[in-house]
């Protein structure tokens with residue numbers, strides 16, 4: 001994009017001027033108030049901040065689950081602004097894996113079917129979908145659970161199934177929204193370990209969390225406050241962009 005960055009990995013995701021206001025009961029909620037963000041291949045980025053800061057809304061915009069009021073979003077260099085709902089659904093099958101706090105597994109499908117479904121929907125031949133599923137479930141410590149229904153698994157196990165489902169099509173980008181939010185500390189450690197392992201293998205990850213322990217697994221932490229990026233720092237201590245919370249506070253009203 002700009003000069004002097006040619007030796008850096010390519011951006012997987014680039015957002016410019018994203019704005020989103022929710023209109024519900026009561027006053028409008030200015031959830032995202034102008035976000036510029038570039039996530040490069042292989043990065044593990046955590047977005048952290050207080051409840052209500054707008055983190056989930058931002059992640060929903062980045063995954064095409066909600067549309068911005070203004071601003072634009074590029075995936076792998078391609079502008080998504082004209083994408084239809086069905087195009088976004090295809091992108092989420094192929095290029096973006098998403099895990100949520102409450103797993104969102106299909107309760108009346110077996111573990112195996114939950115994981116294979118996105119592959120089959122993406123046109124992967126059944127034999128290959130099965131092989132991918134077997135490999136992922138083994139890797140995630142879930143071999144032997146294929147025939148179980150989601151409701152028969154612990155929270156940690158269900159989140160691992162959700163992770164397998166999100167990764168079955170080898171998406172260049174994994175979005176995770178409070179993936180350990182409903183888990184106990186053992187489940188949280190498990191999820192952290194798995195995210196780190198996939199990251200070490202080159203998986204690009206964008207994680208939304210208010211849990212500082214989870215955020216510390218990332219190599220770049222973005223502090224989100226009142227709909228804006230307040231701080232953006234590599235965890236080796238190098239600030240890549242720093243606005244400062246006080247600066248954001250001054251910009252309010």
Ligand SMILES: Nc1ncnc2c1ncn2[C@@H]1O[C@H](COP(=O)(O)OP(=O)(O)OP(=O)(O)O)[C@@H](O)[C@H]1O
Nearest residue numbers: 022023024029031050051052053054055056057210
């Ligand atoms: N669908 C919606 N309709 C109306 N208001 C919404 C909607 N979704 C979010 N909001 C509001 O937008 C603001 C940002 O919410 P969001 O869920 O993005 O924050 P968050 O940082 O993810 O919070 P948490 O950490 O509690 O999940 C809040 O004031 C919230 O009440």
